[in-house]
Amino acid sequence: MGIHLDQVDVRLPGVDGQLQETTILEDITLELTQARTAILGLNGSGKSTVLRLLNGLMTPSDGSVTVHGIDVVQQRKAARRTVGFVFTDPLAQLLMPTALEDVELSLREVEADATQRRELAQDLLAAAGLADRMHHSVYDLSGGQRQLAALTAVLAVEPSVLVLDEPTTLLDLRNRARLMERLAGLPQQLVYATHDLELAATAQQVVVIHDGQVFACGGPELVADYHQWCVDGFPGWDQL
Structure with missing residues (x-):
């Protein structure tokens, strides 16, 4: 069924007494049907906003967003169950003192028995x-361990779609490799925004967002083009 964005605009109201709205995204129409989709774009381009639309963290001002047949605006609760979201900084979503407790918290949605939740959480974290780190404070974990803990908590409820916002940004090379290996083995449809061109090149579908609009959409060969556009400027756009 895939993910469909149809003529989506996102506008934010003016601040500090300003009446003029700020346009974040304009006329975004996309069909994300591949198992792995990478979204590329410069800082401030709007790529993270695209991700937040997919599970209702943001609401479109105009247009529609449908994920696996679910209208994200009209069926927000179902969308949250279908789409798991992993933030750039795992501490933004690790709510409990330890990784074990955080995964147990997620499992409350699917398992009523506390003993079963604890055993399942232990199994998931071990996998x-x-x-050997599940009982440690999340503040004592490395960046990679925190990211894996956050990912485990999100995957515990078995979403159909996994959305990740710059998942490798805070990781060293070793933990980046561990995360990429983990992501490669997942059955979920993955959509991720990234500046990591090596990670982007593993996707079957690549979308480039520039200045709040879809600049290009294609296969992994688009990654090399994007790199060149970042160096030389975006054709027909930055030269205006």
Whole structure:
């Protein structure tokens, strides 16, 4: 079924007494049907806003967003169950003192028995390579361990779609490699915004967002073009 954005605009109201709205996204129409989609764009281009539309963290001013047949605006609760979201900084979503408690919290949606939740959380964290760190404070974990813990908590409720906002930004090379290996083995449809061109090149579909609009959409060969546009300017756009 895929993910469909149809003529989506996102506008924010003026601040500090200003009446003029700020346009964040304009006329975004996309069909994301591949197992892996990378969204590329400069800082401030609007790529993170696109991600937030997919599970209702942001609402379009105009247009529609449909994920696997679910209208994200009209069926927000169902969309949240279908779409898991992993933030750039895992501490933004690790709400409990330890990774084990955080995964248990997620599992409350699918498992009523506390003993079963604890056992399942332990199994999931062990599978993620965190067996010896699950009882430690999340503040004592490395950046990579935090990211894996956050990912495990999101995946615990088995969403159909996983959305990640710059998942490798805060990671060193070792933890980046671990995360990429983990993502490669997931059955979910993945959509991720990234500045990591190596990660982007592993996607079957690549979307370039520039100045709040879709600049290009294609296969992984688009990554090399994007790199060149970042160096030379976006054709027909930055020269205006």
